[in-house]
Every structure is written in structure tokens, then in C-alpha cells.
Amino acid sequence: MGSRGAKKFTDSQHKGHAGIGLIHMLVSEMGHEWHDRVVDVGIDGSIELRDPSTGLMSNQHVMVQSKASDQRFSGETDDGFWYLCDEEDIEYWMKSKDAPVILICSHPAERKAWWAHVQPWFEVPANRASRRIEFNKATQAIEGDFTGKLFALVDPHGVAHTPAAEKKREKLYSNLLPVDPPDVLYVAKTKVSGMRAIFEAQRESERPFRQDMVLKHGRIYMWDPPGGTALEPVISEAAKELPFGELEDGDADERRLAVWLLKAALEHDLRADCRWNNDRKFLYLRPTPDLAIRRLMSLTGRERIAFNGYYQRKDDPSRPQFYRHAALRAHFSRLEDDWFCEVQPDYFFSDDGFKEFKFADKALAKMKRMEKNGARLGETLMWMRLLIGETNPDLFYEEPERILLFGPPVTFDLDRGITDNLWRNPGQDAEHAAEAAEEEFDDLDDEISLLDELETAEL
Structure with a gap:
């Protein structure tokens, strides 16, 4: 009621x-x-x-x-x-x-x-x-x-x-490493014609092989004196010192020669770790002696897969299909009075650790579609650590003395910034963002999906 x-x-x-x-x-x-x-x-x-x-x-x-x-x-x-x-x-x-x-x-x-x-x-x-x-x-x-x-x-x-942009203090990290090249290089006339002849002559010698040189107009420009090395038999006169500053401050041809010499020095410095691929125009990591997986640390201390093999069948690791190598495109530029190396990571795919995989282009395209910004950042930081010289303690070789010295990544202090929530994925907190910054791209299921696509293309 x-x-x-x-x-x-x-x-x-x-x-x-x-x-x-x-x-x-x-x-x-x-x-x-x-x-x-x-x-x-x-x-x-x-x-x-x-x-x-x-x-x-x-x-x-x-x-x-x-x-x-x-x-x-x-x-x-x-x-x-x-x-x-x-x-x-x-x-x-x-x-x-x-x-x-x-x-x-x-x-x-x-x-x-x-x-x-x-x-x-x-x-x-x-x-x-x-x-x-x-x-x-x-x-x-x-x-x-x-x-x-x-x-x-x-x-x-x-x-x-x-x-x-809000008023806030932020630090911007770049993919540039400062480079400190030697002040002096050496120049000498050569007895042979062409780089191929120089390399062949070096291979016949039992002296230390040299890659830190550029041939131009019948002269070899090199970073170290040729005495006692495999270059000594191919020169026709005593090497003369040349200040590197004369090239970097010279005309366009001389500045271009300076860049070539820096690239040659990098190839020489990483010779125990990397090979040069002339078709791809980049350096890529050598295979391990037993073709086993290899990991390298990045600047943050995280490990990344640098070399690995992938197989026709998950349950049959005795039948490798291809190998993936971390690769590096390095570009040298002079800004004002200083040299910098732009670090651009890439990938190389091989049949046996050396010969390029016949579906390399398809593999690379698939890899580029799959990798996220975090993986790209991780690869960049891995190469930076290798260039700076902070390598893993368990490497299977003794690291040689280097020509080029690299400093830490170039950073920029800003007094403006965009609030993280305006660009970060919804629900991604700071801890998850830090983890994603170096997301490891080594999930075998993803890698096998790449293999499946390549096998379909082959059929």
C-alpha cells in the first residue's frame, strides 16, 4: 500500500x-x-x-x-x-x-x-x-x-x-655519431692499375692485408704507412704524409675523397666482424664459425639477434633455408668543423652465410613491413655500440686497433615538447613504452611466416 x-x-x-x-x-x-x-x-x-x-x-x-x-x-x-x-x-x-x-x-x-x-x-x-x-x-x-x-x-x-609544443625539457636522440679521424694520412704511387689488382697482389702476400685505402689517379691514399703490410709491394715510391685537413677543406673532389677514405677506414676497422657487399653497398655481419645464432648488445645493454638461421621446417633444424645478418649503411657528413656518421641499420639474407639468398629482396620487403619503430631503434643502438667499440666480451675474435674513434650519439636539449599522450598508443604507459623502445624482433613464429611466404613465391 x-x-x-x-x-x-x-x-x-x-x-x-x-x-x-x-x-x-x-x-x-x-x-x-x-x-x-x-x-x-x-x-x-x-x-x-x-x-x-x-x-x-x-x-x-x-x-x-x-x-x-x-x-x-x-x-x-x-x-x-x-x-x-x-x-x-x-x-x-x-x-x-x-x-x-x-x-x-x-x-x-x-x-x-x-x-x-x-x-x-x-x-x-x-x-x-x-x-x-x-x-x-x-x-x-x-x-x-x-x-x-x-x-x-x-x-x-x-x-x-x-x-x-608545451614548455618542457626534453632530450632528442639522433642516429648521428661524432667521428674523430686521424690528422694525417699517407699517399704513394702504385705499381698496378685498379683496386682489383691491388687486392690480388695483397692476397699473394703473407703480410697483413689492408682495406683502409682509396685509389685515385694512380695514387693510393691510406691511413697508415704501408711499411710491413701487404701494400708495400704494390707502391713505387716512399709514402708521403698528407694532412687530412687538406682534403676536408679542399674542393668538391677532395671532399669526396675524404668521405671515401672514412668509409674505407670503417670497413677496415670492422673487417673482423663485417663484410662489404658491393651490390647492396653496405656492411653486414659475418656468419659465426658454426653458423649458430649470434647476439650483440645495444647501447642500453639489451641483446639483439645479429645473425641467425631459419629453416624449412620448425621440427627439422638440419635443413636451413636462409640466414639473416644485421647490416649497416654508414653515411659520413661534415657539419661545420666536425665529422659525423649517420647510422642506418639494414639486413642481408644469405644461403650459407656468404652467398645472397635468391629471395633476398622478398625477405627484405617482408622484414621492413613487419618491423616496428622499436625494432628499428634497437638495431640502430646495436650498431652504435659496435662502432663505439663496446662489444660483447664473448666475441670469437680479438678486436683489432681501430682507425676511427666514435663518440656517443648526438643529442639535442629542447625546451619544447609534445605531450606523450598525443602520440603514444592508447593504454601504453611509460613502462610499456620503455620496453617497446627496444622491442626484440626475434619471434620465431614471425620469422617462420616470412619463410612460408617465400616458399609460396618459389612454388
């Missing part, structure tokens, strides 16, 4: 309010403003976007319709679900020409929500006829800060929402 005429708050209403409350909380956490609508005729409210760098309100709005449920949505799995919309709601949403409309489906009790931009979805005739919106949980989850996506809805051409 006491309940006669009493107001009821149904479960449906409660879930609806919980869904709106969840949206309000998520929007506030991103730094934007939620506006409720008193009358719900297909729109529950709007998100007014706020410029994260200045704090100013943009007067740009995203209209929101909320659908909340503690039960699973239609067809819901761990990957996605679909929602059947009312025809009247669709008609109302599509009339909004000035503001985007998004549908947010949520499980308030689990604090999970997903969104879909309804206008472009229902512009497709098949979608309009079915009245269904398909949700992908991985790509449409409301997690972290997706401010950039919201601004892209209200301003798809990026005219009004280009992120402004």
Missing part, C-alpha cells in the same frame, strides 16, 4: 545513467568537457574539446549517443560485437551536418567502452539497410587519451587542432 504512486528508477534507467557517468569520467580524464542534454531525442550529450597545450576551450563539439549494458552485446566476443540501431535514431544522427555524432557502447560495471563514428558508417548503403554498427574492440576502445582522434572528427583537415 505504501508503494502506490511511488516513483520507480528502472534497471534500464540505472544502466543508462551509469553509461553516461562512465563517459563523463573518461572525457574529464582526457581534459575535455562533457555537456549533458536535458532532453534525449537521439543525443545524450556532447564533448566540448579543449586544447591540451593551452587549456583553451575550442567550441568544437562531438555529439554522443550512449548505449550501456551489463550484459554482452549482440555477437560479442573478445574481438568485437555489433549493435542494432533504431531507424529513427539513424535518421536523426544523419541530419547532423555541422557536428560529428558518435555512438558509445559500454559495460559500465567493467569500465569499458567503445565508440563508432555513425555518419560515415551509415553513408554506406549496405550498412544503412542492416542498421547494424560493427565494433572492433582493439581499434575502437576508449582507452587512455584519444584526443587526436576526437579532433580529427571535428576538424578532419587538421586546420584548427595542430598540437602546440
